[in-house]
Amino acid sequence: MDNHASLTNLPDSAEAHAHAPGGEEHSHPTWSTYWKVAVILTLITVGEVWAYYVPSFVAGRGFVPTLLFLSALKFAIVVMFYMHLKYDHRLFRVLFTGPLLIAGLTLLALMFLFGHLYIKM
Numbered sequence: 001m002d003n004h005a006s007l008t009n010l011p012d013s014a015e016a017h018a019h020a021p022g023g024e025e026h027s028h029p030t031w032s033t034y035w036k037v038a039v040i041l042t043l044i045t046v047g048e049v050w051a052y053y054v055p056s057f058v059a060g061r062g063f064v065p066t067l068l069f070l071s072a073l074k075f076a077i078v079v080m081f082y083m084h085l086k087y088d089h090r091l092f093r094v095l096f097t098g099p100l101l102i103a104g105l106t107l108l109a110l111m112f113l114f115g116h117l118y119i120k121m
Contacts (some may be wrong), residue, residue, distance in 0.1 A: 028087060037081045045075050072104065 048070050049058055057066075080086040085093055 029081065034081070035079060041074055041077060044070055044077075092121070 045080060048067055051063065057063055079096070086094060
């Protein structure tokens with residue numbers, strides 16, 4: 001038996017809010033918000049698929065950066081809403097988005113640096 005168990009019957013998340021400094025509690029999104037986010041994600045996916053079926057766009061130089069941008073946008077939306085990062089403490093957002101931003105900028109810099117190198121088939 002755990003002698004260090006909490007004296008309250010609150011779940012861990014509720015207990016954390018009860019003991020949070022400042023006592024501020026954020027309301028979580030409703031089903032309406034999730035539905036709107038799902039529609040936005042669907043529209044972005046439709047745009048990605050549509051872009052793939054436009055031969056002149058696929059042959060152009062903007063195809064890959066556009067898909068990378070749209071994928072990063074979808075990733076950010078999923079993380080912020082479905083993982084509740086938007087409603088967590090600001091420190092968690094910084095700890096997650098800081099390294100992600102550094103990695104993204106590094107990839108972008110490498111793409112520009114080595115973009116002239118390609119494999120001929």
